[in-house]
Amino acid sequence: MIHGSSVRVESASWQNLLAGSITDPRVLLARLKLDPGLLAGALAAGREFALRVPEPYLLRMQPGNPNDPLLRQVLPLGEELEDQPGYVTDPLGEQHSNAQPGIIHKYHGRLLLVVTAGCAINCRYCFRRHFPYAENNLSTAEWEQALDYIRQDSSINEVIYSGGDPLAANDRRIAWLTRQIADIPHIKRLRVHTRLPVVIPQRVTDGLIEALSATRLPVTMVLHCNHANEVDAQMLAATQKLKSANITLLNQAVLLRGVNNRLEDQMALSEVLGDNGVLPYYLHLLDHVRGASHFHCSDAEAKHLVGQLLTRLPGYLVPRLVREIAGEAGKVPIHVDLITS
Numbered sequence: 001m002i003h004g005s006s007v008r009v010e011s012a013s014w015q016n017l018l019a020g021s022i023t024d025p026r027v028l029l030a031r032l033k034l035d036p037g038l039l040a041g042a043l044a045a046g047r048e049f050a051l052r053v054p055e056p057y058l059l060r061m062q063p064g065n066p067n068d069p070l071l072r073q074v075l076p077l078g079e080e081l082e083d084q085p086g087y088v089t090d091p092l093g094e095q096h097s098n099a100q101p102g103i104i105h106k107y108h109g110r111l112l113l114v115v116t117a118g119c120a121i122n123c124r125y126c127f128r129r130h131f132p133y134a135e136n137n138l139s140t141a142e143w144e145q146a147l148d149y150i151r152q153d154s155s156i157n158e159v160i161y162s163g164g165d166p167l168a169a170n171d172r173r174i175a176w177l178t179r180q181i182a183d184i185p186h187i188k189r190l191r192v193h194t195r196l197p198v199v200i201p202q203r204v205t206d207g208l209i210e211a212l213s214a215t216r217l218p219v220t221m222v223l224h225c226n227h228a229n230e231v232d233a234q235m236l237a238a239t240q241k242l243k244s245a246n247i248t249l250l251n252q253a254v255l256l257r258g259v260n261n262r263l264e265d266q267m268a269l270s271e272v273l274g275d276n277g278v279l280p281y282y283l284h285l286l287d288h289v290r291g292a293s294h295f296h297c298s299d300a301e302a303k304h305l306v307g308q309l310l311t312r313l314p315g316y317l318v319p320r321l322v323r324e325i326a327g328e329a330g331k332v333p334i335h336v337d338l339i340t341s
């Protein structure tokens with residue numbers, strides 16, 4: 001792990017940590033004492049989808065290790081620029097489900113709100129790495145239209161804050177939005193999909209807790225953590241705070257070659273999360289987004305891995321293996337047999 005910056009991180013606000021994220025590959029390689037030979041590829045791939053890594057996340061990486069599982073999630077690589085058959089810019093067809101700016105309405109009963117365009121970290125495998133966020137950055141009038149869309153469709157009973165990362169919005173915006181949504185009688189629950197409590201745990205402020213928990217709506221937060229090395233004391237302090245406010249905590253991960261495709265990686269992740277009150281929810285097969293093919297694991301490998309987990313962990317610590325297919329009515333579960341060997 002990197003030492004030396006932790007005092008600054010511990011005393012900084014989440015906004016400063018967000019603003020101070022590393023976006024220059026030269027800085028990342030120097031901080032981690034990595035081979036400068038990685039620079040040309042990082043600069044080229046970073047032009048298509050920028051590098052972005054916040055300091056608290058960087059501090060959990062091992063210097064000198066180009067295969068660090070956290071580094072692999074954020075370091076742009078030259079191979080991202082090689083076209084691979086079947087890897088496209090919008091693998092889930094979301095641009096067709098983008099009912100109007102700010103809204104993605106794919107499934108019955110629930111709807112995604114694109115609360116912010118930005119993320120605290122740029123994950124190289126992200127299926128939204130080519131999403132037209134600029135068209136989904138809402139003005140106040142557009143927010144009213146998005147809320148009207150929800151008000152007029154009584155089949156929607158759950159709103160999901162998404163992004164970008166919805167917690168990149170400030171507490172005032174989240175409080176306002178949550179009050180507006182709680183005022184719609186047919187909305188029964190609120191869900192927040194976020195990676196921020198993992199990558200900048202300082203984001204979980206008292207103001208955020210108040211903004212999320214001040215209404216009648218039960219709140220579920222689905223974190224996104226792919227590897228046990230992402231879990232540190234500060235992240236656990238953040239999850240503890242959320243739990244104390246009766247926010248249900250789940251985790252979704254993406255199965256990524258070179259990051260978490262070994263049995264010991266998945267076991268360690270499920271155990272550390274479960275021991276701290278965060279239940280594994282989904283393990284996603286990689287969406288075939290352009291630039292991410294080097295993370296691909298075959299279906300057979302994925303099924304073998306989860307089949308092994310089923311015989312080694314209690315069922316509630318085994319995530320459901322799923323694939324997202326454009327146009328389907330929900331996430332598609334992948335059948336897994338028990339594997340004892």
Ligand code: SF4
Nearest residue numbers: 119122123126164195
């Ligand atoms: S935090 Fe989520 S939305 Fe943002 S880049 Fe990572 S995977 Fe994509």
